[in-house]
Amino acid sequence: MFCIRNPKFVENKRLKLSNSQLKWEILFKRILIAMSILLVLIILGVLATLIIESMPSIKALGFGYLWGKVWDPVQNIYGAYPFLIGTLLTSFIALIISVPFSYAIAIYLGEYNPKGWLSDLLKNTVELIAAVPSIIYGFWGLFVLVPMVRELEMKFHVLPYGIGILTASLILAIMIIPYGASLGISLIRMVPSPLKEGAYALGATRFEVIRSVIMPYTRSGLFAGVLLSLGRALGETMAVTMLIGNTSTIPSSIFAPGNTMASVIANEFTEADHTEYLSALIELGLVLFFVTVVINLIGKRIITRFTNN
Amino acid sequence: MKLSKSLKLAVVALAASCVTMAASAQDNVLLGAGSTFVNPLFSKMFSQYTASKVNYQSIGSGGGILQLTNKTVDFGDSDAPLNDDQTKKMSAQVLHIPMTSGAVVVTYNVPGVAGGLKLSGKDLADIYLGKVTKWNSPEVKDSNPGVSLPDLPIVVIHRSDGSGTSFIFTDFLTKVNPEWASKVGKASAVNWPAGLGGKGNEGVAGLVKQTPGAIGYVELAYAVQNKMPFAAIQNKSGKFITPTLEATTLASNVVIPADSKVSITNTDNPKGYPIASFTWALIYKEQNYGGRSKVRATELVKLLWWNIHQGQANCAPLNYAPLSKSAVKVAETILKSATYGGKAIL
Numbered sequence: 001m002f003c004i005r006n007p008k009f010v011e012n013k014r015l016k017l018s019n020s021q022l023k024w025e026i027l028f029k030r031i032l033i034a035m036s037i038l039l040v041l042i043i044l045g046v047l048a049t050l051i052i053e054s055m056p057s058i059k060a061l062g063f064g065y066l067w068g069k070v071w072d073p074v075q076n077i078y079g080a081y082p083f084l085i086g087t088l089l090t091s092f093i094a095l096i097i098s099v100p101f102s103y104a105i106a107i108y109l110g111e112y113n114p115k116g117w118l119s120d121l122l123k124n125t126v127e128l129i130a131a132v133p134s135i136i137y138g139f140w141g142l143f144v145l146v147p148m149v150r151e152l153e154m155k156f157h158v159l160p161y162g163i164g165i166l167t168a169s170l171i172l173a174i175m176i177i178p179y180g181a182s183l184g185i186s187l188i189r190m191v192p193s194p195l196k197e198g199a200y201a202l203g204a205t206r207f208e209v210i211r212s213v214i215m216p217y218t219r220s221g222l223f224a225g226v227l228l229s230l231g232r233a234l235g236e237t238m239a240v241t242m243l244i245g246n247t248s249t250i251p252s253s254i255f256a257p258g259n260t261m262a263s264v265i266a267n268e269f270t271e272a273d274h275t276e277y278l279s280a281l282i283e284l285g286l287v288l289f290f291v292t293v294v295i296n297l298i299g300k301r302i303i304t305r306f307t308n309n
Numbered sequence: 310m311k312l313s314k315s316l317k318l319a320v321v322a323l324a325a326s327c328v329t330m331a332a333s334a335q336d337n338v339l340l341g342a343g344s345t346f347v348n349p350l351f352s353k354m355f356s357q358y359t360a361s362k363v364n365y366q367s368i369g370s371g372g373g374i375l376q377l378t379n380k381t382v383d384f385g386d387s388d389a390p391l392n393d394d395q396t397k398k399m400s401a402q403v404l405h406i407p408m409t410s411g412a413v414v415v416t417y418n419v420p421g422v423a424g425g426l427k428l429s430g431k432d433l434a435d436i437y438l439g440k441v442t443k444w445n446s447p448e449v450k451d452s453n454p455g456v457s458l459p460d461l462p463i464v465v466i467h468r469s470d471g472s473g474t475s476f477i478f479t480d481f482l483t484k485v486n487p488e489w490a491s492k493v494g495k496a497s498a499v500n501w502p503a504g505l506g507g508k509g510n511e512g513v514a515g516l517v518k519q520t521p522g523a524i525g526y527v528e529l530a531y532a533v534q535n536k537m538p539f540a541a542i543q544n545k546s547g548k549f550i551t552p553t554l555e556a557t558t559l560a561s562n563v564v565i566p567a568d569s570k571v572s573i574t575n576t577d578n579p580k581g582y583p584i585a586s587f588t589w590a591l592i593y594k595e596q597n598y599g600g601r602s603k604v605r606a607t608e609l610v611k612l613l614w615w616n617i618h619q620g621q622a623n624c625a626p627l628n629y630a631p632l633s634k635s636a637v638k639v640a641e642t643i644l645k646s647a648t649y650g651g652k653a654i655l
Contacts, residue, residue: 072500073471074493142515150520161464161505162520246469246506257505263469267508270369271471271497274394 047289054283056275065283071248073268078280080287082250086258087291089165089251090240091233094172099226102177106184106222107210114189123185130178138242141171146243153255161245164257168244172236176229183225187218220306227299234292237262261288339609341365343373343386346473346528347588350409350629351386354620361608370473371497377403377591380599383609385591388473389497390570402594404643405569406613407587407636409621409629412529412557413477414539414584418517419444421459422538427452429543430485430575430583436463436524437482438489439503444522452543459522465504466516466525471497474510477586478526481574485583526584529557530628546579556582557630565639587636590616597650606649614644614655 017025057065061078068079105126113119142163149170150162191214199209215222237260245257246267261284272278339361341351348367355363365386368376373385378398390405415433417426428436432448435441441448445458468475479495493499507513510531517525517537529552532539541549550556560581561573575583590613596606617632617640624631632640647654 070500073498074496074500142519146519159462163505163516241469241508242512246508247504248500259506267470267506268498269471271371271473273371273374273392273471273497 050282050286050289054279054286057279057283060276061280065280066287069250071264073272073277076274076276078276078283080261080284082248083259083261083264083284084287084291085250086165086244087234087260087262087288089254089258090169090172090244090260091230093165093169093254094176094233095226095230097169097173098177098229099180101173102180102184102225102229103222105177105181106188106225107214109181110185110188111206111210111214123182126178126181129174130182134175134236134238135242137171137175138239141167141239141243145170156255158253158255161255161257163243163245164255165244165251166254168240168258168260169254171239171243172233175236175239176232179229179232180222180225183228184218184222187221187225188214191217220303223299223303223306227296227303230295230299231292234288234295235262237266241266261285261291337608338362338364339384339605339612340382341373341384341386341590342368342376342382343384343591344370344388344473344588346388346411347386347408347629349530350623350627353623353627354616357623358612358615358620360615361612363612369471371471374591377593383592383605384613386588387591388586388588389476390589391591399593401598403591404594404647405589405591406617406640406643407561407569407632408590408613408616409624409632410557410561410573410585410587410636411477411629412552412560412582412585413474413481413526414529414532414552415524415526415542416514416517416532416537416539417525418519418521418523419459419461420521422456424538426456426538426540427543427549428540430481433542434482434486434489437465437467437501437503438486438492439465452549461522464520464523465501466513466520466523467501467504467506468498468513468526469506469508472509473497473586473588474526474528475499477574477584480572480586481584484572484575529554529630533628542583544579544581544583545575545577548579550580550582552582552584554625554628554630556580557585558633560585561587561630561636562633563635565635567639567642569636569639569643585630587632592647594646595648595651596654597648603649606647607654610644610647610654614641617641617644 057078061068065078065080066084067081068077069081070077070079071082109119109123145167146162149167150160153160153162195213195217196209199213204212240260241263244259244263246259246263247257248259251258265281265284269281272281341363342365345367348365351365355365370387370389373382374387374391374395376382377385386408391399391403396403415428419426428449429452432441432452435448442463444461444463449458476495476497479493479499483490483495493502505516507516507525510527513525513527514531514535514537517523527537539552541551543549559578560576560583562581563573563577565571569587569589573585573587576585592609592613596609617637621631645653645655
């Protein structure tokens with residue numbers, strides 16, 4: 001089969017492909033295809049399971065589920081709105097806090113200090129941030145960050161809980177820095193030096209080179225890194241659960257306690273003891289799935305627009 | 310060729326290991342799953358029990374019930390009796406056998422009050438409803454004459470995860486406060502009207518320890534091990550009872566119905582601590598299902614029999630309350646009612 005499809009390839013005498021080599025070539029290609037298809041199937045399977053399992057809840061509550069404000073497993077009233085708000089609020093606040101840090105790290109390690117022991121040390125440290133398990137961030141947050149936020153809240157004269165949307169966002173921000181930074185470092189290092197040298201030759205300063213050459217060249221890639229961090233922030237569960245306060249009400253300020261979709265699922269899934277309850281929790285997973293998909297689609301559009309310009 | 314050979318070898322090895330795993334699961338090992346609360350006690354009990362091996366997975370009461378419904382385990386363990394929905398899903402009648410009882414204690418962090426706080430059930434519910442908001446409010450003061458309570462807001466802490474501990478706690482509040490009963494009710498997770506949620510005993514304990522003015526609830530064993538202060542709670546007879554193992558055992562020393570599915574919160578016993586509950590092992594009444602052998606069924610019933618008798622000696626050292634006399638008697642009758650093919654096993 002291979003010979004018929006690619007006659008030129010076989011005619012090339014220098015290659016002298018043996019039979020087993022050809023077989024391996026076909027096998028390898030098939031493995032690649034199978035792997036890719038498998039991944040798509042898994043995602044579709046997850047989606048199908050989520051839809052089927054959340055059917056009882058969808059039937060009972062309809063679209064009201066999305067803007068219902070009460071979550072009461074005893075009365076069987078379920079509304080996802082407070083958790084939707086909580087998820088979006090913590091993720092975007094975390095993103096806003098983390099972006100300046102990840103961009104600064106990317107520019108410093110990509111352009112100012114790309115080689116040497118200090119650069120290696122910093123790069124490894126940043127990557128280590130991503131390797132620390134989230135439960136450790138949770139406990140660190142609970143015992144170190146919470147008292148600090150409480151001090152701050154006392155100065156602002158709000159109820160000094162210490163835990164809430166702000167604390168959860170701060171810990172999320174730290175956790176997602178490496179995702180944007182690592183990608184940014186590699187991209188900035190890959191900017192062709194003729195471009196930069198040209199700019200320098202024209203008398204540009206380092207800052208001007210970064211602003212007018214490096215940033216436009218890597219813009220879409222850097223944004224992809226931000227998107228990656230956002231995806232991580234949307235789904236983060238353990239650390240957020242420990243620091244957000246787990247209150248099923250719509251947060252009134254960034255100091256107020258709230259809850260996110262992922263942390264509600266993690267908290268309540270094991271003991272969901274009746275069908276409607278379990279189904280409502282699974283529907284929460286479905287909503288989270290769609291939120292992630294929508295945000296990714298919007299991100300992709302923004303990336304294409306940047307690239308075209 | 311070499312690759313496909315090694316692939317084949319790997320597949321065979323994997324299959325072989327699966328087969329041996331399945332074999333070991335059948336071979337004299339009883340499977341259980343459920344409550345995390347009872348896990349330390351079960352681990353100790355099962356390590357001492359020599360007649361058969363037991364593999365207990367502490368995945369939570371709800372998970373244990375689900376596994377028993379799917380017949381993937383020999384027994385489940387739950388901190389709350391099966392509700393109607395769960396009973397309907399079971400294909401056959403399920404027996405509840407009390408294993409031990411546990412108490413839920415109210416812990417607090419009030420600067421200047423190191424211990425000895427007293428609370429009535431109604432006031433506790435009002436605090437959790439968000440109606441009593443200050444430590445020096447008249448409701449709290451009335452129960453604590455002579456204690457100087459600070460002018461500090463009460464920060465309510467509850468469990469954020471669904472748990473048997475929350476079930477016991479809300480069950481008590483439902484019994485003692487009509488407003489709680491109508492507004493919130495009892496469940497392993499409820500719509501908390503006030504306060505913050507902490508994940509697990511450690512989450513609640515962490516928040517209480519850190520937040521001045523906080524009040525929370527944890528299992529007695531956890532509070533004792535972590536040297537946390539806990540409040541004396543007023544029981545039905547009007548006495549303030551400090552939670553101890555004895556007071557918890559006494560709470561269950563009341564008339565227990567034949568199926569043992571009873572809530573012992575707000576106990577009638579004048580010396581009993583009012584926020585206590587059994588944890589139940591759950592088994593099918595008819596043990597001949599899904600091709601189970603009679604040997605396996607007998608081993609299971611014998612294990613549970615040992616648990617409620619000799620096994621009880623392990624309770625106190627681990628801060629669990631041993632079953633009361635009346636509870637053991639009821640448990641014996643229930644175990645004797647278990648059958649294999651219609652015939653009694655014991």
